[in-house]
Amino acid sequence: MIRRFWRRMAWIVPLACSACGETFQSALQPAGPHAASLARLIWSFTAICGVIWLLVMLVLLFALWRRHRPAEARHERRATAIIGAAVAATVLIITGLTLMSYAATRGLSDDAPDPVVIRVRGYQWWWEVTYADRRPERTFVTANEIHIPLHRPVRLELTAADVIHSFWVPNLAGKQDLIPGRNNTLTIVADAPGTYRAQCAEFCGLQHAHMALPVIAEDAAAFDTWRQAQLAEAPAPVTAEQAAGRDFFTAGPCSACHTVRGTSAAGRLGPDLTHVASRQTIAAGQLPTTRGSLAAWIADPQTIKPGNNMPLVPMTPDQLQSVSAWLASLR
Amino acid sequence: MSGSYLEQVVQPDTRDTDIPPRLLGPQLERIWGTPRGLWGFLTTVDHKRIGQRYIVTAFIFLAMGGVLALLMRLQLSGPERRFIDPDRYNQIFTMHGTNMMFLFAVPVMEAVAVYIVPLMVGTRNIAFPRLNAFSYWMFLIGGLVLWVGFALDMGPDVGWFAYVPLSGPQYGAGKRSDIWAQMITFTEIAALAVAVELVVTILKQRAPGMTLDRIPLFVWAMLVTAFAVICAMPAIMIASTSLILDRLVGTHFFNPSEGGDVLLWQHLFWFFGHPEVYIIFLPAVGMISSIIPTFARRPIVGYLPLVLALIATGILAFGLWVHHMFVTGLPRLGESFFTASSMAIAVPNGIQIFCWLATLVLGRPVLKTPMLFILAFFFTFVIGGLSGVMVASVPFDTQVHDTYFVVAHFHYVLIGGAVFPLMGAVYYWFPKITGRMMSERIGRWVVGLVVVGFNLTFFPMHILGLQGMPRRIYTYQPELGWGPLNLFVSLSGCILAAGFVLFFFDVVRSMRSGAPASDNPWQAATLEWATSSPPPSYNFSRIPVVTSANPLWDATILPATRGLRVERRELLVTTVVDAEPQARESSPSDSIWPFWAAVTTSVLLVSSIFTPWAVVWGAIPVTFALIGWFWPKSTPEDLA
Numbered sequence: 001m002i003r004r005f006w007r008r009m010a011w012i013v014p015l016a017c018s019a020c021g022e023t024f025q026s027a028l029q030p031a032g033p034h035a036a037s038l039a040r041l042i043w044s045f046t047a048i049c050g051v052i053w054l055l056v057m058l059v060l061l062f063a064l065w066r067r068h069r070p071a072e073a074r075h076e077r078r079a080t081a082i083i084g085a086a087v088a089a090t091v092l093i094i095t096g097l098t099l100m101s102y103a104a105t106r107g108l109s110d111d112a113p114d115p116v117v118i119r120v121r122g123y124q125w126w127w128e129v130t131y132a133d134r135r136p137e138r139t140f141v142t143a144n145e146i147h148i149p150l151h152r153p154v155r156l157e158l159t160a161a162d163v164i165h166s167f168w169v170p171n172l173a174g175k176q177d178l179i180p181g182r183n184n185t186l187t188i189v190a191d192a193p194g195t196y197r198a199q200c201a202e203f204c205g206l207q208h209a210h211m212a213l214p215v216i217a218e219d220a221a222a223f224d225t226w227r228q229a230q231l232a233e234a235p236a237p238v239t240a241e242q243a244a245g246r247d248f249f250t251a252g253p254c255s256a257c258h259t260v261r262g263t264s265a266a267g268r269l270g271p272d273l274t275h276v277a278s279r280q281t282i283a284a285g286q287l288p289t290t291r292g293s294l295a296a297w298i299a300d301p302q303t304i305k306p307g308n309n310m311p312l313v314p315m316t317p318d319q320l321q322s323v324s325a326w327l328a329s330l331r
Numbered sequence: 332m333s334g335s336y337l338e339q340v341v342q343p344d345t346r347d348t349d350i351p352p353r354l355l356g357p358q359l360e361r362i363w364g365t366p367r368g369l370w371g372f373l374t375t376v377d378h379k380r381i382g383q384r385y386i387v388t389a390f391i392f393l394a395m396g397g398v399l400a401l402l403m404r405l406q407l408s409g410p411e412r413r414f415i416d417p418d419r420y421n422q423i424f425t426m427h428g429t430n431m432m433f434l435f436a437v438p439v440m441e442a443v444a445v446y447i448v449p450l451m452v453g454t455r456n457i458a459f460p461r462l463n464a465f466s467y468w469m470f471l472i473g474g475l476v477l478w479v480g481f482a483l484d485m486g487p488d489v490g491w492f493a494y495v496p497l498s499g500p501q502y503g504a505g506k507r508s509d510i511w512a513q514m515i516t517f518t519e520i521a522a523l524a525v526a527v528e529l530v531v532t533i534l535k536q537r538a539p540g541m542t543l544d545r546i547p548l549f550v551w552a553m554l555v556t557a558f559a560v561i562c563a564m565p566a567i568m569i570a571s572t573s574l575i576l577d578r579l580v581g582t583h584f585f586n587p588s589e590g591g592d593v594l595l596w597q598h599l600f601w602f603f604g605h606p607e608v609y610i611i612f613l614p615a616v617g618m619i620s621s622i623i624p625t626f627a628r629r630p631i632v633g634y635l636p637l638v639l640a641l642i643a644t645g646i647l648a649f650g651l652w653v654h655h656m657f658v659t660g661l662p663r664l665g666e667s668f669f670t671a672s673s674m675a676i677a678v679p680n681g682i683q684i685f686c687w688l689a690t691l692v693l694g695r696p697v698l699k700t701p702m703l704f705i706l707a708f709f710f711t712f713v714i715g716g717l718s719g720v721m722v723a724s725v726p727f728d729t730q731v732h733d734t735y736f737v738v739a740h741f742h743y744v745l746i747g748g749a750v751f752p753l754m755g756a757v758y759y760w761f762p763k764i765t766g767r768m769m770s771e772r773i774g775r776w777v778v779g780l781v782v783v784g785f786n787l788t789f790f791p792m793h794i795l796g797l798q799g800m801p802r803r804i805y806t807y808q809p810e811l812g813w814g815p816l817n818l819f820v821s822l823s824g825c826i827l828a829a830g831f832v833l834f835f836f837d838v839v840r841s842m843r844s845g846a847p848a849s850d851n852p853w854q855a856a857t858l859e860w861a862t863s864s865p866p867p868s869y870n871f872s873r874i875p876v877v878t879s880a881n882p883l884w885d886a887t888i889l890p891a892t893r894g895l896r897v898e899r900r901e902l903l904v905t906t907v908v909d910a911e912p913q914a915r916e917s918s919p920s921d922s923i924w925p926f927w928a929a930v931t932t933s934v935l936l937v938s939s940i941f942t943p944w945a946v947v948w949g950a951i952p953v954t955f956a957l958i959g960w961f962w963p964k965s966t967p968e969d970l971a
């Protein structure tokens with residue numbers, strides 16, 4: 001019966017490995033120097049520890065294999081010496097691993113010259129992102145998505161508004177907590193263009209599972225274009241429907257929680273929506289941004305992400321249509 | 332017949348030498364025995380009865396926690412499953428962790444010690460036996476409070492380490508976190524009580540001649556564990572009490588906007604939480620060190636290094652807590668120090684492994700079920716120890732902290748390192764406790780199923796963690812590609828569960844119809860095997876005298892003391908180092924008061940969740956219970 005079970009299980013193994021192929025959230029597929037050095041560390045530790053495990057198993061097998069032969073006094077003496085040697089070897093290996101660990105830490109130095117500075121503030125269950133600049137007029141706020149230029153160090157300044165969260169984008173770096181009342185920093189560098197997924201790694205309540213954020217690494221030119229576009233205020237409505245949507249948004253409860261620069265909406269309890277349609281996802285990585293998904297979200301946020309902090313705002317189908325048309329135009 | 336005769340013969344100050352050896356047993360039974368029925372059940376202070384029910388209760392909690400684990404695996408078996416909503420899921424994983432750590436792992440180890448240690452050191456009852464009874468009732472009620480809360484949808488939902496501010500007054504709504512914090516109080520009281528009893532039993536009640544270097548390693552392990560409990564618990568008591576105060580009366584210990592600090596909680600919690608791991612693991616070390624020599628048919632190799640390794644582990648365990656906080660942004664220097672100290676604990680653990688291996692190599696191992704569990708331990712625990720070395724490295728940890736890698740790591744350590752030896756210990760001591768053997772045939776199946784099931788379930792979690800899967804998420808999106816491996820894990824979990832079901836089946840079956848066991852079925856060397864299986868209420872009709880570290884192997888007939896009184900509960904107190912007889916000491920009789928004390932204390936603790944005034948009014952019944960408990964006896968305590 002057990003054997004039959006195994007035959008049935010056999011198909012799962014290849015499937016499992018197909019999953020090892022292309023992923024955009026994995027510590028084993030580094031896309032930057034920090035993550036690469038961490039991946040090297042992970043593999044070397046794994047190799048060393050694997051050998052140690054094998055050795056222990058070999059000794060165990062040896063013990064079982066020779067179990068019918070009585071031991072003699074000279075064996076006992078030799079055993080003491082071997083135990084001593086094994087302890088010495090343990091100390092050496094441990095020291096070596098510790099030094100490797102220190103070396104890897106030094107490689108991840110935080111004080112790089114001329115970094116891009118991004119302030120990330122964790123909320124239950126979304127991220128507020130502020131691109132800081134020496135000139136205040138070039139500072140802007142966005143949410144739930146980060147763009148970074150390739151090859152340039154990016155310093156993330158991390159804090160939290162409510163409970164503890166943790167910022168983790170495994171393809172680029174290890175994680176760092178966002179703690180209310182404290183400021184942490186984390187430096188990330190990307191070498192390969194692409195979209196990497198960050199996810200909250202410290203349990204933060206009901207929707208901890210849905211607190212992600214795409215990190216988009218692009219070349220310097222694309223990054224500057226993006227940054228310039230984000231600095232602008234929200235585009236003016238083009239169609240009458242969009243205008244109606246804007247009016248509904250600014251007049252109603254939406255504006256109490258959301259900011260759209262260039263309108264009167266200036267709430268701070270929810271994500272900044274000035275360029276919401278330019279972002280890949282909404283609701284902290286849960287849905288791809290389309291007019292349809294915006295409408296679905298606004299119509300019933302509590303079914304899509306149960307327990308999140310956006311209430312269901314009652315509205316007519318027309319209002320829903322117009323407000324989602326307007327938001328979808330905020331590129 | 333002998334009863335009435337004894338009543339006439341036995342006057343005050345009758346010694347065991349005054350009555351015929353034939354009648355010694357019946358007389359001691361009259362004095363030490365527990366009456367049948369409910370009254371006896373509620374009043375007994377016999378360490379064996381209490382130990383037994385402690386063990387059974389803890390294993391029931393294990394089974395319940397296991398069911399929760401299966402529910403989680405059901406929910407995670409595929410992306411975006413909707414079997415369990417996030418609110419329930421968060422309660423389930425919190426319950427699972429809390430239950431397994433506080434209601435199973437720590438209590439079960441102490442419970443085995445409550446049963447075995449007095450027998451191993453050759454005494455008649457544990458020290459402070461009424462405290463022991465009280466401890467069990469507190470543990471039971473604490474566990475019930477937690478589970479009733481869960482059944483009423485009031486189960487804690489903030490993780491078993493309940494980080495503030497999530498568990499604080501602002502974000503942890505309702506009474507859920509209060510129930511968690513109060514459950515901590517219950518189990519800590521219970522654990523502390525047992526720790527104190529064990530320390531005193533081990534230091535003052537050893538059989539004459541059991542000098543420090545003849546103490547069985549399990550007893551050594553429990554001594555170190557008990558000290559660790561005594562040193563670690565105050566931190567968590569302070570933490571959980573401050574949390575309750577923050578929640579109940581509006582103090583701001585952990586509120587950053589009022590000058591509190593959220594990291595303070597983590598320091599306090601882990602200052603307790605890390606030693607907690609060793610509070611679970613060290614008893615297992617003791618169990619392994621008992622099982623290996625018995626089945627290797629030779630004395631343990633490296634007794635002294637093993638004792639020193641136990642003590643070193645117990646001390647180092649208090650210098651590692653920060654490795655749970657490597658990503659909270661502590662200063663580099665501090666982190667480097669804790670990397671080094673966390674790595675260093677591998678050395679005493681290495682010594683233990685090497686000594687055990689040497690014992691096996693030099694002995695002639697017999698592969699009975701308890702020994703098979705030890706092999707399972709080696710296979711599994713070494714992986715957990717090595718992944719522990721990995722997470723001790725700060726840079727490594729930043730990638731795996733709070734992911735499934737860590738979930739895999741601590742299950743390898745706790746199940747491989749503690750539960751496998753514990754199951755081996757159950758097979759090993761079951762004949763002593765019940766007088767019946769467990770089945771070798773079923774035992775082999777159990778070992779096979781749990782080892783295979785465990786490794787298939789938890790090994791892939793390492794990979795999932797490195798592939799980016801955080802722990803404590805109730806679901807994940809299909810694009811992340813974690814689905815197939817999670818399905819595999821969930822299916823393997825069923826094999827593991829089958830192993831446990833079979834284990835419980837074997838326990839129940841053997842209890843009713845297992846083959847009768849002799850006094851020393853494994854030909855082991857320590858004192859618990861010198862008495863009958865199961866032991867009589869008084870453990871030994873005469874306290875044995877020990878002349879070597881392996882008394883039953885080295886002496887054909889165990890010498891015994893004489894001169895203890897038999898018309899009251901009396902045991903022998905010996906010196907700490909040399910175990911020289913020092914005094915005869917009376918041992919408390921059965922009493923209902925520990926039960927009432929536990930009930931009244933529980934009422935106080937539970938109602939204090941709802942109003943701080945409960946502490947005031949609740950103290951009154953507690954006072955009455957304690958007065959009853961400590962009411963002076965009508966007969967003077969010590970005549971002789």
Ligand SMILES: [Cu+2]
Pocket residue numbers: 122125164165166200201202203204208211
């Ligand atoms: Cu979070």
